[in-house]
Amino acid sequence: MKKFLKRYWMFLALLAANIIIGLLLPEIGLKSIEITKKNALEMLSILPPIFILLGLLDVWVERETMIKYMGKGSGMKGILIAFLIGSAAAGPLYASFPLASVMLKKGSSIFNIFIFVGAWSATKIPMLTFEAASLGLPFMLIRLGISIVGIFIIAILMNRSLKEEDKVELYDINNKSGEVQ
Amino acid sequence: MFTYILYGLAGGGLILSFIKDRQKTKKSLIKAWKAFENIMPQFLAVLVVIGLALAILSPETITKLLGNESGVWGLLFTSVLGAVTLIPAFVAFPLAAALLHSGAGYMQIAAFVSSLTMVGVITMPLEIKTFGKKATLLRNAFAFVFSLISALIIGVIFK
Numbered sequence: 309m310k311k312f313l314k315r316y317w318m319f320l321a322l323l324a325a326n327i328i329i330g331l332l333l334p335e336i337g338l339k340s341i342e343i344t345k346k347n348a349l350e351m352l353s354i355l356p357p358i359f360i361l362l363g364l365l366d367v368w369v370e371r372e373t374m375i376k377y378m379g380k381g382s383g384m385k386g387i388l389i390a391f392l393i394g395s396a397a398a399g400p401l402y403a404s405f406p407l408a409s410v411m412l413k414k415g416s417s418i419f420n421i422f423i424f425v426g427a428w429s430a431t432k433i434p435m436l437t438f439e440a441a442s443l444g445l446p447f448m449l450i451r452l453g454i455s456i457v458g459i460f461i462i463a464i465l466m467n468r469s470l471k472e473e474d475k476v477e478l479y480d481i482n483n484k485s486g487e488v489q
Numbered sequence: 490m491f492t493y494i495l496y497g498l499a500g501g502g503l504i505l506s507f508i509k510d511r512q513k514t515k516k517s518l519i520k521a522w523k524a525f526e527n528i529m530p531q532f533l534a535v536l537v538v539i540g541l542a543l544a545i546l547s548p549e550t551i552t553k554l555l556g557n558e559s560g561v562w563g564l565l566f567t568s569v570l571g572a573v574t575l576i577p578a579f580v581a582f583p584l585a586a587a588l589l590h591s592g593a594g595y596m597q598i599a600a601f602v603s604s605l606t607m608v609g610v611i612t613m614p615l616e617i618k619t620f621g622k623k624a625t626l627l628r629n630a631f632a633f634v635f636s637l638i639s640a641l642i643i644g645v646i647f648k
Contacts, residue, residue, distance in 0.1 A: 315530045322537040329541070336544045343587075344540030351536070351583050354492055355525065357499030363521030364502045367513050398524060400577060402612040405619040412619075422628065429607040429632070435578045441491055442586040443598070447647070451599060454642055458635045465631055466624065474623055481621055 354441045362398045362434040369396040371407065379415040390420040391459075394427025404428040412482040418475055422466045426459030531580045539587045552592030557648070559597060564644075567597045568636055571604030572629075575611045578602075596644025603636035 313320070326344075330337020371393050378386040390411075397404065408421055416424075431452060440448040470478070506514040555563050585598050608629050609616065616625040 316533070319530055319534040319537065322534055322541070326537055326541060340537075340540040340544035342540075343543050344536050347539060347583055347587065348533070348536050351532075354495065355579070357492075357495040359521040359525040360499040360503060360518070361495075362524055363517035363519075364499075364506055364514075366520050367517035368506065398520075400575075400612075401606065401609050402615050405615055409619045425628070426607075430603070432578075435606070437495060438579055438582050439602070441495070442582040443589065443602075445491065447595065447599075447643070450643060450646055451603070451639065454639045455603070458639060462628070462631045462635060466628060469627055470624060474621070478621055478624060482619065 351442070354438065358434050358437050358441075361437065365396040365433060366398045369393065375411050375414050375416070378411065378420050379417070382417070382420070386417065386420050387423055390416070390424040391427045391431075394424045394429075395431045395433055397428045397432050398434065401425075401429045409482045412479055418470060418478065419463050419467045422463040423459060426455075426462055430455040430459060528577050528579050531576060532583075535576070535580050535584055539584055543587060543591055546591075548592040551588060555588060555593035555597045557594040557596070557644075559594065563594065563597045564600050564637065564640060568600040568604040568633065568640065571601040571606075571636070572608040572633055573610045574605060575609070576605070578606055581605055594644065595647035596640045599643040600636055600640035603639050604633060607632040607636055 326337060326340055330341065369392070374389050374393055378389045382389075393407075394404070404425055408425060411421055411424065436448055436452060439451070503514065503518075506517065553559065555567065559566075581602065585602055589595070589598050610629070613625055613629065616628075620628065
């Protein structure tokens with residue numbers, strides 16, 4: 309119970325605020341509860357299959373075995389694998405950094421690393437399905453198309469702007485950190 | 490329609506996974522539930538905020554602040570907002586959809602979504618630990634500029 313309160317205090321406080329507003333200004337209070345209810349029902353009906361997909365992707369896409377195949381000189385295959393691992397991911401962008409660190413340790417190229425981070429941030433499959441459901445399929449598809457081009461451009465720019473010594477340092481940071489996550 | 494396809498995909502995937510490996514299927518369902526429960530506090534809070542905001546702000550006000558007419562300022566506002574906030578995409582999409590339906594422009598909403606997912610100002614200290622200062626600053630700067638360009642293209646297409 310205490311844990312529940314701690315996690316949901318913001319929601320409960322907002323709900324209480326909504327009720328107080330409803331008592332003072334019934335019109336706004338009722339309208340907001342109506343909008344909240346409608347949105348909640350709509351969103352909660354879409355979320356279960358998306359999270360099931362997220363769980364399946366997370367368990368079946370074996371990242372550790374894939375990382376082996378994306379070292380320097382892995383060419384197109386390495387790029388594709390980097391993209392795929394990023395797209396099948398679950399979790400916010402910062403959750404990709406520990407994995408990127410493992411990739412660097414195993415000798416992934418800088419270009420592939422930023423393809424991976426880009427794919428993780430913009431083309432995660434569970435996220436795209438929810439984007440299509442809430443903002444429309446055309447919006448999602450067009451934004452996805454632009455993002456894929458953008459990911460490659462950003463990876464190319466990163467690869468060019470980092471000098472040789474910067475890259476050496478990048479590998480050094482991650483080799484020293486020692487902890488494999 | 491889209492929702493039915495999603496349920497079909499998830500159901501089919503589960504059956505296939507169950508046939509191949511029960512243990513993994515169980516693990517994936519636990520993972521799914523944990524991820525779902527994990528966003529719930531923020532998700533529900535944002536839904537109440539949306540309800541309140543839309544009940545108080547008129548569509549005219551939202552259009553004025555974030556609509557097509559808000560131009561460069563609306564675009565800069567939403568992209569900076571996306572860059573400095575740290576909310577999961579699953580929580581942000583209902584907010585973006587609600588704003589869009591109440592008069593916000595496609596360009597402004599696209600800028601918010603893109604910079605939210607690709608730029609992370611608050612998480613920079615974490616990123617620096619992996620990529621170092623230079624690469625982190627460069628990546629976030631490129632991603633921010635890219636989210637502006639991406640939003641401009643979407644703004645032109647959805648006009």
